[in-house]
Amino acid sequence: QSVLTQPPSASGTPGQRVTISCSGGSSNIGSNSVNWFQQFPGTAPKLLIHRSNQWPSGVPDRFSGSKSGTSASLAISGLQSEDEADYYCATWDDSLNGPVFGGGTKLTVL
Amino acid sequence: QVQLQESGPGLVKTSETLSLTCTVSGLFISHGYFWDWIRQSPGKGLEWIGSIYHSGTTYYNPYFKSRVTMSVDTSKNQFSLRLNSVTAADTAVYYCVREAGRGHTYGWDLDYWGQGTLVTVS
Numbered sequence: 001q002s003v004l005t006q007p008p009s010a011s012g013t014p015g016q017r018v019t020i021s022c023s024g025g026s027s028n029i030g031s032n033s034v035n036w037f038q039q040f041p042g043t044a045p046k047l048l049i050h051r052s053n054q055w056p057s058g059v060p061d062r063f064s065g066s067k068s069g070t071s072a073s074l075a076i077s078g079l080q081s082e083d084e085a086d087y088y089c090a091t092w093d094d095s096l097n098g099p100v101f102g103g104g105t106k107l108t109v110l
Numbered sequence: 111q112v113q114l115q116e117s118g119p120g121l122v123k124t125s126e127t128l129s130l131t132c133t134v135s136g137l138f139i140s141h142g143y144f145w146d147w148i149r150q151s152p153g154k155g156l157e158w159i160g161s162i163y164h165s166g167t168t169y170y171n172p173y174f175k176s177r178v179t180m181s182v183d184t185s186k187n188q189f190s191l192r193l194n195s196v197t198a199a200d201t202a203v204y205y206c207v208r209e210a211g212r213g214h215t216y217g218w219d220l221d222y223w224g225q226g227t228l229v230t231v232s
Contacts, residue, residue: 002155012195015127020193028116031213031214032213032214032216032218033214033216033217033219034217035216035217035218035220036218042223043203043226044205044223044224044225044226045156045220045223047219047220047221047225050210050216050217050218050219051215051216051217051219057220066203077206088155088156090156090217090218090220091217091218092212092214092216092218093215097169098158098169098171098172099155099158099212099218100158100218101153101155101158103155104155104156
């Protein structure tokens with residue numbers, strides 16, 4: 001059972017806009033920035049969004065992050081087949097004094 | 111170019127100790143930052159094992175605390191993980207990762223990842 005809650009799956013068609021949610025609490029998302037990671041099968045996760053809404057170098061701006069209260073979202077616009085991957089949210093938890101992950105969302109491009 | 115590379119046995123016997131080393135290139139561990147171990151069991155999500163600072167200060171996931179030891183060797187630009195009394199439940203891909211920052215501003219910012227190494231416990 002992950003501290004952060006993500007839907008196990010999401011889907012969309014090419015060109016569509018898809019959002020993935022990440023729900024937490026006051027001690028984690030409510031207090032700290034959220035990071036998003038993209039993982040393709042057999043490869044290491046890659047930082048996709050950091051500090052809730054900023055892009056690391058090389059990440060296309062089709063990916064965007066937002067945060068409100070104790071929830072965060074990753075939005076992917078202009079969905080492409082190569083976006084099919086697993087997506088994880090993560091942040092720091094002040095009560096646990098440690099990091100926490102979401103359980104991951106498998107994105108399928110139909 | 112920054113690279114993190116995990117190394118160690120791919121097969122460990124039940125009840126023995128899993129030992130992995132992460133060799134960092136393109137960055138100096140001695141310059142700061144936290145360095146983490148994260149694992150992913152087959153078909154499962156990501157699980158934080160622990161963090162070590164360049165000074166040697168460690169922070170462990172309470173779930174592993176009684177079994178885990180992390181260390182750092184700045185002269186070799188490496189950090190290491192030891193997990194003892196392993197069982198089949200410890201079979202996973204183990205990643206070494208650099209933390210760019212943590213807390214209010216950064217959340218948990220993991221910017222550089224190793225490719226991961228599969229460790230099977232049997």
